[in-house]
Amino acid sequence: MFNDSDVQRILEQAMSTTADFAEVFQEVTESKSVGLLNGEVIRASTGFDSGTGIRLLAGTNSVYVYSSDNDIEVLLKLAKEAAAAIKGNEKGKIEALKELCSTTKATVQIDPMTVAKSDMVDFLRKSSDFALNYDPLITQVAGGLASTCRTARVINTRGVNTEDTTRRIRLSVETIATKDNEKQSGRVAPGTMRGYEFINEYPIIDKTKEACDTAIRMVNAGYAPSAKMPVILCNGFGGVIFHEACGHALEATAVGIKASYFNDKLGEQIASSVVSARDNARIDGEWGSYATDDEGNTSSDLLLIENGILKNYLVDELGARRMNCKPTGCARRQDYSYAPTSRMSNTYICKGESDPKDIIAATEYGLYCTNMGGGSVDTSTGDFNFAVNEAYMIRNGKIAEPVRGATLIGKGQEILKNIDMVGNDLELAAGMCGSVSGGVPVTVGQPTIRVSSILVGGRES
Amino acid sequence: MDIKTAERFMEKLVKAGMEYGFEECEASFAQNGSMSIDILKGEVSSYENSATSTLSFRGLKNGQMGYCSTNILDDSSIDFLLKSAMENCEVMNDKDPQFIYCDENNKDLYFSQITDAYAKNTYKSFSELGLKLEKAILALDSRIDAVDNLSIACSRGPFLIINSKGLHSYRDTDGMSIYAGARATDSDGSVKTGGHYWIGNDIDSFDMDKFLARFKEILIGKMGAKSCKSGQYKTVIKSEAFQQFFMAFFSNFLATPMQRGLSLLADREGEVIASDIFTVREEPMYDKALTKIPFDDEGVLTTDKAIIDKGVFATALYDLRSAYKAGKKSTGNGFRGGSSVSEGPTNLIVEPGNKSFDELCQEAGEGIILTDLSGLHAGLNAISGDFSLLCEGYLIENGKQGRPVEQITVAGNFYEVLKAIEAVGNDIINLPSGEGEFFTPSVLVSSLAISGDDEE
Numbered sequence: 001m002f003n004d005s006d007v008q009r010i011l012e013q014a015m016s017t018t019a020d021f022a023e024v025f026q027e028v029t030e031s032k033s034v035g036l037l038n039g040e041v042i043r044a045s046t047g048f049d050s051g052t053g054i055r056l057l058a059g060t061n062s063v064y065v066y067s068s069d070n071d072i073e074v075l076l077k078l079a080k081e082a083a084a085a086i087k088g089n090e091k092g093k094i095e096a097l098k099e100l101c102s103t104t105k106a107t108v109q110i111d112p113m114t115v116a117k118s119d120m121v122d123f124l125r126k127s128s129d130f131a132l133n134y135d136p137l138i139t140q141v142a143g144g145l146a147s148t149c150r151t152a153r154v155i156n157t158r159g160v161n162t163e164d165t166t167r168r169i170r171l172s173v174e175t176i177a178t179k180d181n182e183k184q185s186g187r188v189a190p191g192t193m194r195g196y197e198f199i200n201e202y203p204i205i206d207k208t209k210e211a212c213d214t215a216i217r218m219v220n221a222g223y224a225p226s227a228k229m230p231v232i233l234c235n236g237f238g239g240v241i242f243h244e245a246c247g248h249a250l251e252a253t254a255v256g257i258k259a260s261y262f263n264d265k266l267g268e269q270i271a272s273s274v275v276s277a278r279d280n281a282r283i284d285g286e287w288g289s290y291a292t293d294d295e296g297n298t299s300s301d302l303l304l305i306e307n308g309i310l311k312n313y314l315v316d317e318l319g320a321r322r323m324n325c326k327p328t329g330c331a332r333r334q335d336y337s338y339a340p341t342s343r344m345s346n347t348y349i350c351k352g353e354s355d356p357k358d359i360i361a362a363t364e365y366g367l368y369c370t371n372m373g374g375g376s377v378d379t380s381t382g383d384f385n386f387a388v389n390e391a392y393m394i395r396n397g398k399i400a401e402p403v404r405g406a407t408l409i410g411k412g413q414e415i416l417k418n419i420d421m422v423g424n425d426l427e428l429a430a431g432m433c434g435s436v437s438g439g440v441p442v443t444v445g446q447p448t449i450r451v452s453s454i455l456v457g458g459r460e461s
Numbered sequence: 462m463d464i465k466t467a468e469r470f471m472e473k474l475v476k477a478g479m480e481y482g483f484e485e486c487e488a489s490f491a492q493n494g495s496m497s498i499d500i501l502k503g504e505v506s507s508y509e510n511s512a513t514s515t516l517s518f519r520g521l522k523n524g525q526m527g528y529c530s531t532n533i534l535d536d537s538s539i540d541f542l543l544k545s546a547m548e549n550c551e552v553m554n555d556k557d558p559q560f561i562y563c564d565e566n567n568k569d570l571y572f573s574q575i576t577d578a579y580a581k582n583t584y585k586s587f588s589e590l591g592l593k594l595e596k597a598i599l600a601l602d603s604r605i606d607a608v609d610n611l612s613i614a615c616s617r618g619p620f621l622i623i624n625s626k627g628l629h630s631y632r633d634t635d636g637m638s639i640y641a642g643a644r645a646t647d648s649d650g651s652v653k654t655g656g657h658y659w660i661g662n663d664i665d666s667f668d669m670d671k672f673l674a675r676f677k678e679i680l681i682g683k684m685g686a687k688s689c690k691s692g693q694y695k696t697v698i699k700s701e702a703f704q705q706f707f708m709a710f711f712s713n714f715l716a717t718p719m720q721r722g723l724s725l726l727a728d729r730e731g732e733v734i735a736s737d738i739f740t741v742r743e744e745p746m747y748d749k750a751l752t753k754i755p756f757d758d759e760g761v762l763t764t765d766k767a768i769i770d771k772g773v774f775a776t777a778l779y780d781l782r783s784a785y786k787a788g789k790k791s792t793g794n795g796f797r798g799g800s801s802v803s804e805g806p807t808n809l810i811v812e813p814g815n816k817s818f819d820e821l822c823q824e825a826g827e828g829i830i831l832t833d834l835s836g837l838h839a840g841l842n843a844i845s846g847d848f849s850l851l852c853e854g855y856l857i858e859n860g861k862q863g864r865p866v867e868q869i870t871v872a873g874n875f876y877e878v879l880k881a882i883e884a885v886g887n888d889i890i891n892l893p894s895g896e897g898e899f900f901t902p903s904v905l906v907s908s909l910a911i912s913g914d915d916e917e
Contacts, residue, residue, distance in 0.1 A: 037721060040556060043801070044549035048531040048541060051513065061506060068513040068532040069462060078510065085508045085584055117552040140722050176844065181725060183844040224849075226691045226872070226912030257501065259609045259644060261652070337513060374839035380609065380644045380654045383868070385851035387839035407840040407849040407870050455688075457849045457870025457912040 002026060002052075004097060006072050007155045010054060011094055013079035015157060018088030019056040019063075021317075022079075023156040025294065026052045026070070027336045030113055033146035034120045039128040041121050043144075051336035054079050058088025060321050064339040095159040103291035104165045105299065107284060108195035112147035112169050115196045120145045123199060124173075127208040131175050134212045137219060139183075140176040141208075145169070145199070154296035164292040168193055168441060170430065173208050177215035184221075184404065186214030186371075187389070191287035191430030191441060198285075214371055214390050217402045224391060224406035224458030230366035231408060231454045232359055232394065237372045237429035239444035241451075242277060242349050244375040244384045245412035246270075250304055250312075251330075252319020252342040253436055254379035261382045261413045265310050271416035273308040274352055279330065281345035287430035288347075288443035294340040295331035302328055304347075316342040334438025341437045348445030352422025356448040359421045361397040367406065367456050368392045368399055374431070382411035407457045415451055423448035462514060462534060464492070464619055470534045471623045474518060474542065479625050481543045483520035483550075485561040487624035489758070489797060490516050496582060497614035500591035502607070508584060517797070518542040521561055525553040528801055557720075560781040562759050563626035570630040570756045575617055578663035579635045582615040586664055590639075594669065598643055601677045604684065610642035610656065620758075620797075628760040634752050636662050638893075641676065647684050655680030660893060662751050679832070682855070686865035688914035689856060695828030696871070696909040697821045697857065700890045702831050704901045707741075707811075708894055709837045710846060710875040714768055715794075715804040716783035723844055725876065729774055735879035737772040739904075740812035745793070745897070747808040752897045754807040756793065763793035763807060769879075778804045796896055808897035811904075814885030821886050821905045823860040829911060830854040830862060831871060846875035869913040881907040 002010075007024055014022035028050040035043030052075055053066035063085045065078040124143035131141035146169070153163045172189040188207045192198040233241055246262075254260035262270060271277075281299035283289050290299050295317050303311045315323060316331035319342050331340035360368065368391060375386025388406040392399045428445035471488040478486035492514040499507040517530040520543070527549030529542045595608045617635030622628060642656030657676045659667055698706060712718050719727035726734065745754040745763035756762050759781050767775040779787065780795030780802060796805040822830065833853040841848035849872040856863040886902035893899075 034552065041553045042555045044527060044552050045799075045801070046529045046545035046549060048533065048538075049515070050533065061504065063508045065510045066513070067511060068515070074512075078512075081510055082508075085510075087505065117548060121552050176722070178722075183723075183725070184842065185844070223872075226870070226910065228914065257609055258607070337511065339507070339509070374836075376836050376838070378654055378835075381652050383835070383851065385836040385840060385870075387836060387841075387849070405842070405847045405849050405872060407836060407851060407872075409851045409868060409870055411868070455868065455870070455912060455914065457851070457872055459849070459872040459910045 010075055010079050011157055013076050014054055014056050014083055015092055015094055017083040017086060018091060019058050019083065019086045020088055020092035021057040021157055023055045023154065023295065024052065025336055026153045027150060029148060029150040029335065031146065031148045032113065032117065033144065034117050034124065036121065036124045036128055036143045038132060038140060039125060044117055053336040053339065054082055055339055056082050056086045057318065058086050060318065061087045062318060062339065066336050092157065094157045097155065098159045098161045100161050100163060102163045105282065105284065105289045105291035106167065106193035108167055110196035112167055112196045113149045123204065127173050127204050130205050130208050131212055134209065135216060137177040137179060137216050138175055138212050139178040142174045144172045152294060154294065156296060160296035162292045162296040164290060166193060166290055168287065169196065169199060171199065171202065173211050175208065175211045175215045177219040179219045182219050184215050184218035186211035189430065192285060193287060193289055194285035218390060218404045221402035221404045223460045224367065224403040224456055225460045226456065226458045228453050228455050230363050230450060230452055231456065232363060232366060232368045232448060232450045234370045235423065235425045235446060235448050236427040237444060238369065238449065239348050239429065239446035240372050240375055240386055240431065242446060243344065243347055243444045244377040244386055245415045247344045247347050248377050249379040249412055250314055252313060252315040252323060255313050256319040256322035259380045262310060268310055269308045270310045270413065271305050271308040272419045274422045275305055275308055275416060275419050276350040277305040277348065278303055278350060279314060279344055279347045281329070283346050286346050286428065286443050287441050288345040290345065293329050293331045294333050295327065297327055297329040297331065299345065300329040314342045314344065316340060332437060332440045334440055338437040343435060343437060343440055344433060344442050346428060346443035348426065348428060349422065349447065349449060351424055351426040351447050354421045354423050356423040356425050359423055359448055359450050360394060360399060362421065363394050363397060363450065366394045368394050377412060382413045384412050385409045403458065405459055409455050409457055415454060418452045419449050420452045421450040464621060467534065468621060471621065474539055475623055475625050477539050478518065478520050478543055481547065483522050485625045486518065486520035487561050487622060488516065488518050489622045490514065491618065491620050493616055493618035495614060495616035497612055498584065498587045498591055500595045500611040503592065503595065505588045505591065518546055520546045520550065521559060522547065522550040524558055525550040525555060526559040527553070557782060557786050561624050561626055562761065562781055563624060563628035564760060567760070567762060568627050568629065570760060572632050572755050574753060575633050575635045576662050579617060581664050582637055587613040590664065594641060597669065597673055598641060598676060601673060602645065602681050604645040605680065606644050606646055608641060608643045610640060612640050614638050622758065622760065630756060630760050636660060636751055637664060639667060643680055645680055653680065653683040653686065655683060660751065683853065683865050683867065686853065686867040688868040689866045689911065690915050691912045693908045694911045695825040696906045697825055697828065697830045698904050698906060699830060699832045700888055700901050700903045702834050703904055704892050704899050705834055705837055707901065708899060709841055710843055711806065712843055714777055716777045716779045716787060717804055719777055720783055720786055725844065725846065726774060726777065730776055732774055733772050734774045734876065735769050735772045736882040738814065738885055739769060739879065739882045740767060740771055741769040742767050742810045742812065743806055743808065744810060745807035747810060749900065750808040750898050754896055757795045758797045758802060759791065759795035761791045761793040761795060766792060778806060780804050806895035809894065809899045811885065811901040813887040813889055813902045816884055816886050818886050818888045818903055821884055821903055822857045822862055824884055825857045825905055826860050828857040829866065830857060848873060848875065869911050872910045872912065878906055883907050
């Protein structure tokens with residue numbers, strides 16, 4: 001990491017023309033991963049990367065320059081180019097640098113970067129050995145375990161001087177069941193910011209069995225129907241619907257340029273009154289957590305929706321300038337090659353009051369989705385889609401036959417109003433979110449919820 | 462860092478790798494310089510400029526290949542790279558042999574295609590063009606509220622490989638792109654969005670009038686869009702959508718997924734897998750492509766080939782490793798993805814038919830046109846070929862493009878779609894894809910399941 005006098009030189013160079021704000025972001029990331037296919041270790045890799053990004057702002061005009069070369073002369077040259085490109089009215093000030101504030105948002109007992117790859121392989125092999133002997137229909141099992149340790153330093157002309165370290169581990173097990181010409185998969189993919197103790201404690205056999213069972217059920221399932229119907233989304237990764245249908249439209253990236261269907265809706269009813277939701281980056285050890293954001297702000301636990309009323313947007317520095325409000329500590333970026341912007345962290349629909357069994361019993365006919373894939377949204381129109389990996393028909397208030405191949409679509413603003421039951425079984429699940437500042441680890445979550453009507457795009461009429 | 466410094470470091474690293482105990486080893490260096498601007502509300506809202514590089518090392522020991530990468534090129538990195546790569550070799554137990562290669566007759570490979578036109582890519586030229594384009598888009602139609610995304614970008618970079626077998630391979634490329642996305646409000650207050658792109662390697666070859674005409678067609682064409690009734694429809698998949706669709710399933714044509722049981726095309730070379738009017742070729746040096754690729758990242762020369770020839774699955778794409786396993790020759794499709802090597806396509810071309818887009822609609826009679834597919838990263842099963850995707854498009858009524866449709870899904874199976882292609886158009890477009898580009902026209906498919914709102 002740079003010393004303070006180098007940083008001061010970069011900031012001075014950046015502020016030499018008409019920027020009102022400059023920020024230096026320096027990052028060092030170590031990574032290691034192993035991958036198994038049917039018990040063979042087919043991938044083992046190690047990486048060490050670092051780089052620096054320099055951002056200048058003048059009102060809402062922004063300039064971002066970055067380099068993987070951390071040589072001070074290279075960065076001074078980039079800062080000079082940036083200063084020449086910024087379009088402000090007058091020269092801004094540089095405040096004295098505060099004392100370095102170092103943070104991390106997880107209690108780590110075993111640093112994952114110190115774990116030998118052979119131990120990572122042994123762990124994944126347990127999963128492979130189990131899956132390959134579980135059922136003749138299971139023909140492939142792939143396992144992956146990846147750890148990263150990222151240290152990000154942020155220094156800006158307001159004196160901010162922070163350094164945040166995040167260690168993350170992601171495990172994935174994918175099983176494939178084959179029947180005739182048909183192949184279907186089952187997957188578990190937890191992520192954590194806890195140490196390697198999370199892996200040591202993880203019930204890998206039980207979870208591999210779940211993935212195998214999903215693949216087997218789906219390879220035997222018929223196609224989902226095509227129709228509008230009530231849909232029950234089970235807890236955990238079902239929360240991807242809120243992430244897509246609502247979360248992205250609350251980010252300043254969309255709201256700040258009036259490209260969101262939730263523009264100017266603070267204090268208004270945007271969801272059914274049974275819906276409350278939060279974006280909480282401060283949950284200890286959770287996959288999407290962080291202590292300090294990529295603009296050097298302390299992370300927050302933000303109430304987004306309370307009983308259906310919109311309470312807060314997710315706002316970064318540039319968004320705050322556009323929206324005339326304060327940043328909420330949600331600025332994130334994949335790495336130094338992206339300027340930061342407003343992003344979600346651990347975003348979930350809060351626990352409700354219904355027993356999940358009662359939600360199913362109260363549904364005469366519909367779709368019960370137990371395992372969801374990813375999705376996407378257009379924050380201007382509200383059009384969203386997300387894939388269902390495992391689902392069952394509900395007939396007469398009971399779970400009936402399994403179905404596959406469905407995608408749920410709708411308008412985000414309408415779906416939120418159609419959530420009519422919220423369960424009491426809140427659960428969170430890890431995922432990756434891709435947006436303008438790259439791919440970042442996020443957690444989605446929800447209790448079991450029911451949407452009274454949603455279009456299920458299947459193949460059977 | 463200049464390429465000469467990187468080259469000296471790589472030579473030192475490869476020598477040190479052999480002394481460290483690797484049987485063979487290889488270093489590769491990728492550098493990228495990029496510049497981009499965003500336009501918003503009559504101003505250059507954002508400017509980006511970057512220079513990044515990555516060095517990857519791989520070493521072979523006891524039949525296993527260990528990888529490691531970094532962007533720090535100094536002596537301390539040599540120890541880190543060699544030690545980590547060796548540690549990775551030691552935990553692996555891959556049964557298939559791996560290769561570090563050099564063709565005795567082609568040890569020194571060099572291909573530079575950075576054009577003089579790249580020098581025209583400046584902040585000034587980009588901002589002038591961007592501001593003009595934003596203004597022109599807003600003037601297209603009074604219902605257009607804002608151009609939310611307008612980005613002009615360029616990048617270039619060399620890629621160098623040096624290995625212990627004597628390979629010295631250098632390739633570089635450049636390119637630029639323009640993307641514009643706008644938002645418009647329909648008469649009922651609903652919002653529609655649409656975007657269009659352009660890729661090229663000379664800013665002066667950008668045809669703004671042509672771009673604007675297509676942009677208008679895309680965005681304003683959506684006005685009045687609503688869902689349609691569920692059912693089986695004769696479907697014209699428009700070229701842009703067909704490109705996305707075909708590439709989402711392209712891994713099935715690669716040898717490694719086949720050998721790992723992850724493609725239903727395994728052992729089916731020579732079989733009919735598509736309609737007999739459907740041909741897909743790979744031409745690495747295709748004259749209309751912006752990027753030409755004479756050799757792959759393993760030092761193997763590339764060749765022209767049909768992947769699907771009049772419906773017959775002609776060949777999978779192989780790298781050295783998958784070719785060895787199959788008892789074949791590499792097809793020159795071994796490319797770096799991150800630090801490792803796997804198969805990838807260069808320039809792909811769907812052989813055009815003789816019908817225009819309008820004639821495809823005429824042939825359909827009644828049906829649907831799909832112009833946009835969403836959720837391709839999630840709404841499909843790449844192995845089984847099953848898909849269910851949010852889409853947009855138009856109805857086909859009396860053989861003509863009719864009213865716009867939205868909020869519908871299309872579902873089916875990739876392999877069934879290939880067989881159900883009834884006609885191939887001649888309205889070719891090109892989009893970046895793999896190492897090169899994908900050139901494809903629109904296709905007419907006999908029947909696909911559309912889910913919509915039955916009240917429409």
